Structures are given as C-alpha cells and as structure tokens.
Amino acid sequence: MKNIIIAAGYATRLYPLTENFPKPLLQIGKRSILDRIIDDVDTIAEVDEHILVTNHKFAHHFEEWTKKRKDNKGSKPIHIIDDGTETNESRLGAVRDLLLALDTCQLDDDIMVLAADNILQFSLQGFVDFFKEKNTSIIMCHHEPELRRLQRTGVIAVDEEMRVLEMQEKPEKPVSNWAVPPFYIYKETDLPLIRDCMNHGCGADAPGNLAHYLATRTTLHAWKMAGGRFDIGSMDSLEEARRLFGDE
DSSP: OEEEEEEOOOOGGGTTTTSSSOGGGOEETTEEHHHHHHHHHTTOTTOOEEEEEEOTTTHHHHHHHHHHHTTSTTOOOEEEEEOOOOSGGGOOOHHHHHHHHHHHTTOOSOEEEEESSEEESSOTHHHHHHHHHHOSEEEEEEEOOOHHHHTTSEEEEEOTTOBEEEEEESOSSOSSSEEEOSEEEEOGGGHHHHHTGGGGTOOOSSTHHHHHHHTTTSOEEEEEOOSOEEEOOSHHHHHHHHHHHTTO
C-alpha cells in the first residue's frame, strides 16, 4: 500500500504565516502537523512508501523536510512530487494532484489518501485493518450533530454493515449525521475508475469530490473514526492546536 498525501494547497486563510511556508510543516509543539501524520503511518506495516504531492512554490521546503526525516529510525521512503503550480489561482485541485501521483509513480497498488493539515488523536492502523476486513475501497466518517457543519462537508447514508448507500457534497438537507473527513483508502481494482474520473464530470478541487464520484460506481464502506480529529484551517484553530497538543 502507498500513502499519498495531498499537500499542494496555499493555505490563504493563514496568511501571512503561510504566504511563503507550507501549512503542513507548521510546528505544533516539537513536531510539525505533517510529522505527526507520518510518524503514525510509519508504524503501519502494510504501507511501504509515502508519496507527497505539493506545489512548485513549496516543493523545496518539503525536500528539506524529507532529508531530515531520513535520520528517523523506521522512516519509510518519501517521494516528493511537484505539481508545477505557484499560485492559489493556478492550483490543480486535490483530485488532479492525486491523478498526477498515480501517473508519475505508475501506481498499481492499494492507496491511502490523506489530507496534510489534520491532527488525529488515534492511529490509522484501525483504518487499514477495516480496509482488509471489508476488501473494498473505504472512507472515514464521524458523527456530526451540527447541521451547519454537515452543510459544509461530505455526508453519507450507510447500511447496518457501514456500506455507503449515498454520498452528498455540502448538502442543504443532509441524509444523516455521518460526516466524511478527508481520509480514504482506495483498492487497486478501483484505480481505473479513478484514472478516468475527470472524463465523467468528477470535480477536482476537493478530495471528497472523488469519493462522491466513486460512491455511484463501486462499493465503498465507511469506517467510524476511532478518536478525535483537529482540522487546522485558520489562525484560531492553529493557536488552539498549539494549546492542546503543544506539550505532547
């Protein structure tokens, strides 16, 4: 299994802090946001390589970060892909960045696809174990009681075995309280569908666009998030993360 991290955004809501520095490498205590994700995935035996897609403006920051991680015991290989963009206006979007990774690395493996700006308070090993149990592509979900939050994210309806029956994108009237954060594992047999998605109207901007597209074309199951998740999207949330996790 390959771990693909999409880190090609420009984090404009955190300007000027991220105007010339990538959000995933911001420090939360002694580790960056990205190090916290990679440290966990490095413990998962099924994953043998990290592939990180970034933009041209920030690629050199990630290259330097990669050199430092080579000294970490147990670190798995990291392949940096530069998507060639230099501005928020010219960005490719998360789905096109994923397609770039598939094409550049000629992948024919199961793939885990992760956002680079979340702190997870649980291990992704359980996510991988669920993938092996169901033997289908899977997405993550969590119970969200607030309507306004459901209206700003992906929402799914599932059966008693957590098979996805329907997926909505930012719905006015959500079908359930199951919200979908940006973490996915796609089965190797679904890669042809992914590679062809842009020819069938799949949106490119958000990673959830791809899950929404696949939900109507293949079998997906949803794994209930095993703990808390902290999404760092604004200066307030960054400061809160540093307060909550800075001493770890």
